[in-house]
Amino acid sequence: GAGAPAPTGARVRLDLTGDDRPGIVRDVSRVLAERAVNVEELESEVGSAPMSGEPLFRAHAVLRVPPTTTLDDLRAGLEALAGELMVDLAVEEG
Template sequence: MNHLIISFISPDRPGLVDTLANIISQHQGNWQTSSLHYLSGYFSGVMEIAVASEQSEQLIDKLQSIPDFKCLVETANTKATETDANIILELTANDRTGIVQEISSVIHHQGGNLLKLVSSHDSAPHSGQTLFKAKATIAVAGNSVEKLVDALESLADDLMVDISH
């Protein structure tokens, strides 16, 4: 069994997910995990598909033949092990250029591995100022969690960090 990691981008159009699901089903693939998003007229995503080794090449060929659909496919190493604790951080701050770089740099320098980042912009309720909001899943050694949170909070006075496990 192969686990294919597929990243894609396409101009948005109705039925695109149905097309993907049908192709995967036709090749006896199992849609495992995905993150799909509409972004400024485009539909993009990342998904993991489990498929029999003998079906992998045909599935990839069929995906790559979809008109105006760009995709990159990698076969995952499913033997990877997790040794760190996963924590979820919810971050809120006034939006500014470079905020993702600042946050990712702190995570890296504190020994963390950023596994997932979902970010958005919202208006602050009373001021209307643009807020940066993010939810980050991070693998980090259990004894480094407090140090990581402290380092993130020291980035700026307006950065709020909420943590869960």
């Protein structure tokens, strides 16, 4: 067979950091799904914030963002989840 079709859209690296709270992964997933973004890789962890020792959520993902979704819209949707959520998006070339 021909196998799966090649994925379309930009390959984007996402780094999220913010205060940990229940449902944060679900909320991030919903924002991605609403924009038809495919998650190719996802790692998340909870550590301690350097100064306060409060639980700190970190996620690193590789996304496939369709041409219909702009990175600005994606960033705005993720940042709207929580004011203190740091969102870093970087397009991977190639």
